[in-house]
Amino acid sequence: MTKKCGYVAISGPTNSGKSTLVNAIFDKKISIVSHKVQTTLKSLDAVKNYNDTQIVFIDTPGFYQKKNDANYFKDVLASIDRSDLLLVILDVTSKFYYLDQIEKIINKYKKKKFLIINKIDLVDNDYILKKISEIKFIESFDAIFYLSALKKKNIKKLLDKISDLLPVQEWIYKKNNTTNISKEIFLAEITRESILKYLNQEIPYQISIVTDKLVKSQSYTIHQKIIASTLSHKKIILGKDGRSIKAIGTYARNEMEKVLKCKCNLFLTVVLKKN
Numbered sequence: 001m002t003k004k005c006g007y008v009a010i011s012g013p014t015n016s017g018k019s020t021l022v023n024a025i026f027d028k029k030i031s032i033v034s035h036k037v038q039t040t041l042k043s044l045d046a047v048k049n050y051n052d053t054q055i056v057f058i059d060t061p062g063f064y065q066k067k068n069d070a071n072y073f074k075d076v077l078a079s080i081d082r083s084d085l086l087l088v089i090l091d092v093t094s095k096f097y098y099l100d101q102i103e104k105i106i107n108k109y110k111k112k113k114f115l116i117i118n119k120i121d122l123v124d125n126d127y128i129l130k131k132i133s134e135i136k137f138i139e140s141f142d143a144i145f146y147l148s149a150l151k152k153k154n155i156k157k158l159l160d161k162i163s164d165l166l167p168v169q170e171w172i173y174k175k176n177n178t179t180n181i182s183k184e185i186f187l188a189e190i191t192r193e194s195i196l197k198y199l200n201q202e203i204p205y206q207i208s209i210v211t212d213k214l215v216k217s218q219s220y221t222i223h224q225k226i227i228a229s230t231l232s233h234k235k236i237i238l239g240k241d242g243r244s245i246k247a248i249g250t251y252a253r254n255e256m257e258k259v260l261k262c263k264c265n266l267f268l269t270v271v272l273k274k275n
Helices: 018-026 072-080 099-108 125-132 155-165 183-198 231-238 240-260
Strands: 004-011 044-050 053-059 085-091 112-118 143-147 207-216 220-228 264-272
Touching: 004 018, 004 072, 004 155, 018 044, 018 085, 018 112, 018 155, 044 155, 053 155, 072 099, 085 099, 112 125, 112 155, 143 155, 183 207, 183 220, 183 240, 220 231, 220 240, 231 240, 231 264, 240 264
Parallel strands: 004 053, 004 085, 085 112, 112 143, 220 264
Antiparallel strands: 044 053, 207 220
16 A cells, blocks of 8 residues: 655634644544634644545644734744645634735745635535635635534545645654644643633633643543742632632543543642742
């Protein structure tokens, strides 16, 4: 069997569905999902073995949040430079933000690029046609896919086309690899997803989470440290009578059990960052 392998970068405005698409492709949680901006902080390589092809998806941190940053395009191009194919995903139900930035990026990216129109299950065909007419540079894309990441509609068509285009070469990762990050880091990201869910806008971006201990026996025992930058943030994370941290822990533990397919005992400690 001839093997194929390559990197596929997934780009798009905040909340367009990048992480939901990755999770749909793998049919399980690979990347954390939130309605808040800049959810993906760590660059994630997600490894999908699809027939004879190993597709390494790069779920890139928020590309379009800094419209006037002098290093903006340099950072974006550096993130996607190692990819063999670029997917640009847009939410058809939202205003198409940053089209001028997207046009500049795809003009500089000289390899194959696909446009993904997401959430088509929420609108009719006439609305979709009206929306894509706003994209004046649509002919710059090599293919367009209309899908629903949440409903997993047309995912197979996308994977088939990606597989067709990737180069013939040996696989980069071992067959049983799923991501380039450790289990400890991924579980910390799940807790951060829970914090994004339960706390207000600014808090989640000023904390870090570390998995101090991960023990597997009949179940998983997980000890994590939530590191807050200020005393006021620590108090907010804990909440009145510990209500916030309890809600955060309950959601995170339930998500961990879904991913690990095993009972989890999660212990969270909130500490202040040392100067």
